[in-house]
Amino acid sequence: MNMAAQQIAVVEAFEQDVLSGLSAAQKTLPCKYLYDEAGSRIFEQICDLDDYYLTRTEAQIFTEQLEDIAAKLGANVVLIEPGAGNCEKAEPLLQQMDKPSAYLPMDISPEILLAARERIEHKLPGLNVVPAVGDFTSAYIWQRLQNTSGRKVVFFPGSTIGNFTPVSALELLNLFGARLRPGDGLLLGADLVKDSIVLERAYHDSEHVTEAFNKNLLHRINRELDGSFNVDNFAHRAFYHSRRQRVEMHLVSLEEQSVDICGHTFRFDEGETIHTENSHKYTLSGLEALLNSAGFTPRQYWTDNKQHYAIFYAEIE
Numbered sequence: 045m046n047m048a049a050q051q052i053a054v055v056e057a058f059e060q061d062v063l064s065g066l067s068a069a070q071k072t073l074p075c076k077y078l079y080d081e082a083g084s085r086i087f088e089q090i091c092d093l094d095d096y097y098l099t100r101t102e103a104q105i106f107t108e109q110l111e112d113i114a115a116k117l118g119a120n121v122v123l124i125e126p127g128a129g130n131c132e133k134a135e136p137l138l139q140q141m142d143k144p145s146a147y148l149p150m151d152i153s154p155e156i157l158l159a160a161r162e163r164i165e166h167k168l169p170g171l172n173v174v175p176a177v178g179d180f181t182s183a184y185i186w187q188r189l190q191n192t193s194g195r196k197v198v199f200f201p202g203s204t205i206g207n208f209t210p211v212s213a214l215e216l217l218n219l220f221g222a223r224l225r226p227g228d229g230l231l232l233g234a235d236l237v238k239d240s241i242v243l244e245r246a247y248h249d250s251e252h253v254t255e256a257f258n259k260n261l262l263h264r265i266n267r268e269l270d271g272s273f274n275v276d277n278f279a280h281r282a283f284y285h286s287r288r289q290r291v292e293m294h295l296v297s298l299e300e301q302s303v304d305i306c307g308h309t310f311r312f313d314e315g316e317t318i319h320t321e322n323s324h325k326y327t328l329s330g331l332e333a334l335l336n337s338a339g340f341t342p343r344q345y346w347t348d349n350k351q352h353y354a355i356f357y358a359e360i361e
């Protein structure tokens with residue numbers, strides 16, 4: 045498929061997902077659509093917020109435990125990173141690792157991957173960087189690993205696992221595991237269950253950046269699907285659902301209203317919501333159980349002193 049055909053397929057999938065999501069009894073939009081160019085830029089701002097502890101806590105654990113983590117991964121490893129983006133998290137790890145034999149970042153953006161490859165090859169001369177463009181949740185991108193020899197470790201930081209429901213998180217880890225052999229590993233970053241006030245502040249920040257991130261989805265529908273959302277008629281809501289152990293993000297209709305998208309009309313009652321994201325939080329034992337269910341044996345984990353966040357290393361037996 046050429047670039048233009050690919051772009052058309054992406055817009056068609058977006059249209060289909062939006063039309064079916066907004067036709068459901070609980071209106072919903074898949075959270076992957078939060079990340080267009082504008083959304084990705086806003087997400088970078090979220091990562092710098094005081095209220096959003098996740099990014100800096102994970103970075104702190106990596107900085108403090110880098111030697112130990114790299115030692116645990118072992119020598120001559122092929123490091124695979126699904127959803128690598130600009131590969132900034134892998135770089136210090138690769139620098140610390142003992143003779144990594146290759147780095148395979150996966151991302152949907154070829155431009156970001158190619159720029160990252162140039163940067164990493166410059167900083168780590170001799171390291172084989174092999175980018176794979178595509179969606180890491182599809183089996184096809186993992187087929188490219190079939191010819192890779194040597195021990196592999198999948199690097200999945202950023203608490204991205206939290207944006208999958210427990211059932212789809214298990215499916216994803218099974219997908220990773222299916223491409224690995226006994227002795228291969230997984231280095232996983234995940235956010236932990238904690239005080240709901242801390243959690244809710246992270247997703248309803250005082251600077252309203254997460255609000256802009258959430259509402260950008262409506263702007264995106266207006267831009268790309270000729271939508272008629274009056275974005276000011278919606279409010280950002282984020283709350284911790286303790287039984288489901290997740291922060292839910294919604295957009296709340298502030299009045300009874302109708303919205304047109306691609307020739308379809310959607311009615312909203314006052315107070316009705318569009319569910320835009322789940323961010324699941326785990327206990328340490330919950331993460332261990334998830335890893336075990338997917339065929340991984342946890343070998344070690346590292347946390348911060350408040351136990352807000354955890355990085356797990358696990359291996360296929």
Ligand code: AVI
Nearest residue numbers: 090202203204206207254323
């Ligand atoms: C990317 N992901 C781990 C973020 C999270 O915390 O669930 C996305 C996010 N949504 C709102 N703020 C950040």
